[in-house]
Amino acid sequence: MKFQAIDQFAANLKPSTQAAVYDGSKKGYDARTKTLFDHFEDPNRLRRVAGEIKQHVVENLDTYLPQVEAKLQANGVIVHWAATAEAANQTVLDIMRARNAKKMVKSKTMVSEETELARFLDKNGVECVETDLGEFIIQIDGDHPSHLVKPIIHKNRRDIATSFEKHGLGAYNDDPQTITQRARVHLRKKYLEADVALTGANFISAESGRLVLVTNEGNSRFCLAAAKTHIAMVGIEKILPRDRDLALLLNLLARSGTGQQLTVYTEFITGPKSAAQPDGPEEMHVIFVDNGRTDVLASECRDILRCIRCGACLNVCPVYRQASGHAYRSVYPGPVGAVLTPLLAGKKFPEFADLPKASSLCGACNEVCPVNIPIPDLLLRLRNKGKEEHVPSPGTPPMGPWALLATQPTVWKSALVGGKIINHLPTKLLPIPALRAWENKHSLPEWKGGDFRKWMRNRPSKPTTS
Amino acid sequence: MSADREAILSRVRGALAPLHQRAALPDWDNELIHMRSLRGDVDAWTLFQNRMKLVNGLSLEGAPALVAWLAENNWTRGYCDPVLWPRLQAAFQSGFTVETTFDRTRIDDYQFGITRAAGAVAETGTLILTDGTTSSRLAALTPWAHIAVLERSDIYLDLQHAVTALANDPNIVFCTGPSKTADVEGILIEGVHGPGQQVALLI
Known part of the structure; x- marks a missing residue:
């Protein structure tokens, strides 16, 4: 199956390297929190x-x-x-x-x-x-x-x-x-x-x-x-x-x-x-x-030029910890690299368009950044740039059915009821590559769709006071 | 490279032209970076000593304490700033070889180097060296032990004070403990390129 480059790299990483990177970055993050908040x-x-x-x-x-x-x-x-x-x-x-x-x-x-x-x-x-x-x-x-x-x-x-x-x-x-x-x-x-x-x-x-x-x-x-x-x-x-x-x-x-x-x-x-x-x-x-810095300055991502190269965002990033720095294939790894590398690449942007996508947008990088760079926002802007420039995105599931569901309330409701069939389907055999890759390491929880609406309907209109 | 200068500056102007408003320079109060440890009355030298210990530095008072420490470590060959030597000489017994010129062709012959500190920062345990007060940059750097001679009145309480009072000097170095690395598996090793022992001597 074809992954994006950074995923492929992470999948092939030696366990000993991954452990070294994980321990080193976690140590850095713990020390940071302690000194800043103690002082x-x-x-x-x-x-x-x-x-x-x-x-x-x-x-x-x-x-x-x-x-x-x-x-x-x-x-x-x-x-x-x-x-x-x-x-x-x-x-x-x-x-x-x-x-x-x-x-x-x-x-x-x-x-x-x-x-x-x-x-x-x-x-x-x-x-x-x-x-x-x-x-x-x-x-x-x-x-x-x-x-x-x-x-x-x-x-x-x-x-x-x-x-x-x-x-x-x-x-x-x-x-x-x-x-x-x-x-x-x-x-x-x-x-x-x-x-x-x-x-x-x-x-x-x-x-x-x-x-x-x-x-x-x-x-x-x-x-x-x-x-x-x-x-x-x-x-x-x-x-x-x-x-x-x-x-x-x-x-x-x-x-x-x-x-x-x-x-x-x-x-x-x-x-x-x-x-x-x-x-x-x-x-x-x-x-x-x-x-390339003046190109960054002219872009919507100029905030990244605040960076003082401390490495705190690398240490805290769950993706960096799993993938290690070489997965970013450039001088700047981690969250800062995911923003800076595609921008500094100029015409080679498509080669690095996978980097801004390798994030769950958890926001930890922004929280630790000493110059408060809104990295998740910048990652979204770069994802958009990739989309607008039609950069191929291997491994990303088709989002058409999702869009249909999310924009049609009646279709959404019937899907919630019908979704229970998922519990009886061998999902590992479904021909959706992204789902298969995910299920290699996780198992899908039981489908409980519709319960929230039921609960909401039966709930008393005013909170009871005691 | 003046073509590059013009190219860069015109690209910078071009990139900034579409901005309707530029971010203003915030003013900030010194209180912002005031450390918790500095609340209340603090004696600068005592705080400095405590902080220096935390970064594995050593503070000593008086030339005899220095000579005793050097003797204990069996470090007998060293360098001393010629301006300081007349004040320290009396404390050094026979058995020590102390030179007042530093020969860069045999840097490994010096086990210790004594130079003057321009000041210190208490909250961080930092010694301040400047070109003006350091008789030889190499002598303050290459021997295993560096002794910086400090006067009580030259200690700043915190970084803010020290940075805003920086001397008009081309090379100011803040030294906070011995030279160190944690590049190999995060394990702390002291004495990489600079001193493995950093000493502040109060006289």
Whole structure:
């Protein structure tokens, strides 16, 4: 039987991977709830205000982008613009070539995953090393991250030990402490040899031009202590109006993502190192990347540009937990990915039109979102887009008979009475693929149609008082 | 890339043109992010110490306490900010080798690094490092133990105060506990790329 792509992927997932993803995401969700509600009287108010701030930025990017550009330039930062992924990668390469730079260390950035920067540089003779432990493991495995903040949530320690052994990082040892220690030793050399450090940005303040980076491992700190040139690739939606807004968003980001008050390192960068400082970049570049974002801005789904990439919606999503991140076949998995991926895909929208449908619209993603994105509404808008563009939808049952029932009261009533035959039918043999697929794992409850109407009719007209 | 600049900005303007009304910037009160733990009278240093413990950091008072702790761990080779060294030197007995210039060609020779903190945030147990107060970024990062020297008057009560008082400095780092990861099966491991021990020393 033919399923939609995401269903097919979930059906083929190894049980051990599914268990790893389920445990990892549940742990993240539990920690989030505890820290937010322990620390604040009304965390939902924080989320609402943060959402309003980001929505304001999204709807005023025409003002904020030139403003932040001017601020960065005043701080001594060289600003570049890249309309596409290719332009962004080429800008990085041009900066490196102009400085005769051959080696890059890279801290985790989702926008560089979008542009596949590491692969591009590798093809052009530049060594580009991922320094976040999870991303480093992804890189040596030639794999893709499957979660926004826990890139190797789908791997276990034995997988990692095996690939470390294969790549000459020591004999097989699956102790997480040893794995981390080996990566520490290996990557220290890489930092010190690198000419250029590449980072992303979690936020940029339009007021001061401060670029904020958050990490737990300290890899971006090391990048910015060792290399002589700093390049930051930044999506055009990352702006916050004022420095004090950083305090609000930082209070939400780590709590939502990993249940921490703050990540271990929060860096505020405004430019090259100061004159007296012996270590760190002598020049700093910021590349503002569009790569489909202005299409999202022009769509009815522009609210998704508020996203701060915390991963809370992945952790809480029953579909993500069952399907894992690779089922979304793109950089952004989970509920945020189900919205962002089809939009960023541009002409390839039909390839990803199944993603917005893989949801029961339970709304949990909206409830945990630190910027209160109405993800279920956006999913519905994208389902509509798919329908209007006549994207095929394998596995979806024909809805014609349902429409007839739901619009004709007399037909509905007779179906309620006649529906009792279902209890005597071998439903597993009915030639409806969607019903069969569902009945593989569930059993249909007994049909009790019509009982509510009977109860309603016989009910006393006024409530009895005692 | 100025063509790309114009292309992006004109697409942004085009995308926003159909909006009849733009979302306003909400004003918000500091009370919004006030933490429950900060109700009532709180001594910033005591709160900082408690919070730092929760993130597996260590706080010490006075140079002798630091030297005793280093000796206990058998960490005898390290770096110290040349400005701080005259104030700390007396507490270090013989047996310690402390350098006041950091040699990046042998970073693994330093077991500890002592630099100045620009401040701290009590509610999160955070140390604030800046380019202006850190004598060497690498010395504050690469040794297994980092000791940030802090003065009592430099402690902010919460994140809001610390963020609105950010110095005019190109590189400000908030450090909340030792470097860590939970990438492998969600298991917490400390000391990934940065210090495995983060210490605040009050003097």
